[in-house]
Amino acid sequence: MTLSKGVWKMATEKSAVFIIFGGSGDLAHRKLYPALYRLYQAGMLKDHFAVIGTARRPWSDEYFRETVITSLEDFDDDKEKMTAFAQHFFYQSHNVNDSEHYIALKELAAKLDDKFDAGHNRVYYMAIAPRFFGTVAEHIKSEGLKTDGGYNRLVIEKPFGRDLASATELNDSLSRVFPEDEVYRIDHYLGKKMIQEISNIRMKNPTFEEALNSKYVSNIQVTLGESLGVEDRGGYYETSGALRDMVQNHIMQIIGSIAMDKPEELSAEAVHKVKTDLFASLKVLQPEEVKTEFVRGQYDTDNLGDQKAYRDEDNVDENSNIETYVAGRIEFSDDRWNGTPFYVRSGKRMPAKSSRIDIVFNDKVKDLGIKPNTTVSFLIEPEDGHSILINGIDYLEANQDFLKFPEDKTYFDNAREAYESLIIDILAGDHVHFTLWDELQSTWKYIDAVREQWDVEEPDFPNYLSGTMGPEAADTLLERDGNSWVWDD
Known part of the structure; x- marks a missing residue:
């Protein structure tokens, strides 16, 4: 199946630096990267975006890009286009508890923002175990990753807690960094x-x-x-x-x-x-x-x-x-x-x-x-x-x-895949399909x-x-x- 057959046309190109915590994981490769590629094919993402994948694995940018291309092979066979898309991807080995790693992440994001003219817009995507959500958010604040002049949007995967008490604790830790209008809790349904x-x-x-x-x-x-x-x-x-x-x-x-x-x-x-x-x-x-x-x-x-x-x-x-x-x-x-x-x-x-x-x-x-x-x-x-x-x-x-x-x-027939649709809403700042x-x-x-x-x-x-x-x-x-x-x- 060739992905481009069902691609819809998108009128407005968006600008952002995506920081995906858990960028080497299954969710990122199975859902997020194909969804971003669909947006790239449609022209919503084109010249002014970058994706930073972070995880503990000591990958290089080149190896990371190879894994991204591999994740797209079931959806498209246009090697040239997939390779061009992957050139927007960068990798940083990351320990969620290490402040120095967040400082390096901040510097890389700023560099890529300048390179791709991304408008100081940031999407922080938590594709990691929920027990790390609060830790990552606190470091985003303490190491000053949030930007001025653009938007900052935090994307959270389920589960959001395991009961009301733990969900409240998690929400309190996130809200100290991101107000409710910057938080996007994904439910793919x-x-x-x-x-x-x-x-x-x-x-x-x-x-x-x-x-x-x-x-x-x-x-x-x-x-x-x-x-x-x-x-x-x-x-x-x-x-x-x-x-x-x-x-x-x-x-x-x-x-x-x-x-x-x-x-x-x-x-x-x-x-x-x-x-x-x-x-x-x-x-x-x-x-x-x-x-x-x-x-x-x-x-x-x-x-x-x-x-x-x-x-x-x-x-x-x-x-x-x-x-x-x-x-x-x-x-x-x-x-x-x-x-x-x-x-x-x-x-x-x-x-x-x-x-x-x-x-x-x-x-x-x-x-x-x-x-x-x-x-x-x-x-x-x-x-x-x-x-x-x-x-x-x-x-x-x-x-x-x-x-x-x-x-x-x-x-x-040409309906968008769920993650693709939700990422569009995140880039548009529309909370209607989030919790x-x-x-x-x-x-x-x-x-x-x-x-x-x-x-x-x-x-x-x-x-x-x-x-x-x-x-x-x-x-x-x-x-x-x-x-x-x-x-x-």
């Missing part, structure tokens, strides 16, 4: 085309928007299913689990996109105001409610014994009680959604990869001219969300007149109530076979309300 288009779909379809409330909606379901196991992430998963890894951030933000009140406009300030209000209305569960409203699971081998059970994976405790599956029933107390259940689930080793939102309307929706008990499904993955379904049928083929967007099947601290406080408070109860109970693991839809209790969670999962492989 917010960069996906379908998630970004939900607001537009709501704006352009007044009947659909009018139907999005507890009067007309029976329930809303969010599924993030994966067919793979933990693979080489066993060590990480042992400290995280599905609840923290998927529900606290990805699932909550997806819920926010479909459940928030209609903002006054599609600006970052207006969108985050209604999102913050929504998450503040989360009904935090009491200990006894956790037992009835949330289900956890851990995968076993498959029915043939061919797949590894989670407890047999590398870097996993043989008696681990970490969940690889979670399902829950979430409610809000706001006027719009009070009484409507939001069913969520995420699991490893499910039958297929599927990320989707299913909105199940009740029979009252007929008052709006919509067929009673209609289900609208937004398919986020796989294939980067090419489909909207109405009662399981592609909406272009379905007999309906309340949803008219997008206009044709080619709409998503604010006020939102995180509310979601962590909710998740902590579930986690604290689980930590004092002994689960009966493993409790679902690889290749299945998860524990039977996840079905019971809906059945007691007279509902069922829309996606059931």
